[in-house]
Amino acid sequence: VTEDGSFVGFAIVDRRSPLAAAILWMAVRADHRHQGPGTRLLDHVLQVLSAEGVEVVEAKTLDGSADYEPFVATRAFWERRGFVQVNAVDSLPGWRPGNPAAIYICALRPTR
Numbered sequence: 001v002t003e004d005g006s007f008v009g010f011a012i013v014d015r016r017s018p019l020a021a022a023i024l025w026m027a028v029r030a031d032h033r034h035q036g037p038g039t040r041l042l043d044h045v046l047q048v049l050s051a052e053g054v055e056v057v058e059a060k061t062l063d064g065s066a067d068y069e070p071f072v073a074t075r076a077f078w079e080r081r082g083f084v085q086v087n088a089v090d091s092l093p094g095w096r097p098g099n100p101a102a103i104y105i106c107a108l109r110p111t112r
């Protein structure tokens with residue numbers, strides 16, 4: 001996502017199947033956070049996926065049991081935008097032990 005011609009954030013999306021996708025990573029430059037680019041980027045991603053027929057989207061972040069303050073806001077970001085935590089896993093393959101993953105899913109309304 002860009003604003004005034006400069007790069008402020010990105011999202012990496014993996015299509016898992018015709019009906020399912022995962023947001024593997026999403027971040028906004030620290031000096032642009034809490035001004036809306038994350039919401040605009042996520043809205044765009046979900047709109048594109050929905051138009052392509054995707055019905056469920058997964059996102060993973062650090063679970064609350066890790067008791068690490070910076071991710072309280074990250075989980076709130078997903079939850080306020082319709083993502084529901086369905087599991088906590090320690091450890092996911094590829095994640096270092098001691099970094100419990102919060103697994104979120106969001107159901108999209110089909111637009112086709």
Ligand SMILES: CC(C)(COP(=O)(O)OP(=O)(O)OC[C@H]1O[C@@H](n2cnc3c(N)ncnc32)[C@H](O)[C@@H]1OP(=O)(O)O)[C@@H](O)C(=O)NCCC(=O)NCCS
Pocket residue numbers: 025026027028029032033034035036037038039040060061062073074076077080
């Ligand atoms: C999580 C992240 C991508 C969100 O991006 P962001 O651009 O800060 O998100 P937004 O600005 O759209 O929304 C954040 C908050 O700012 C608020 N906000 C949006 N526009 C605003 C404005 N103009 N003025 C003040 N606040 C505003 C939103 O309401 C939102 O608050 P809410 O969740 O209480 O509703 C970003 O914080 C980030 O990169 N974090 C570090 C990396 C990370 O954790 N990535 C996710 C890994 S799973």
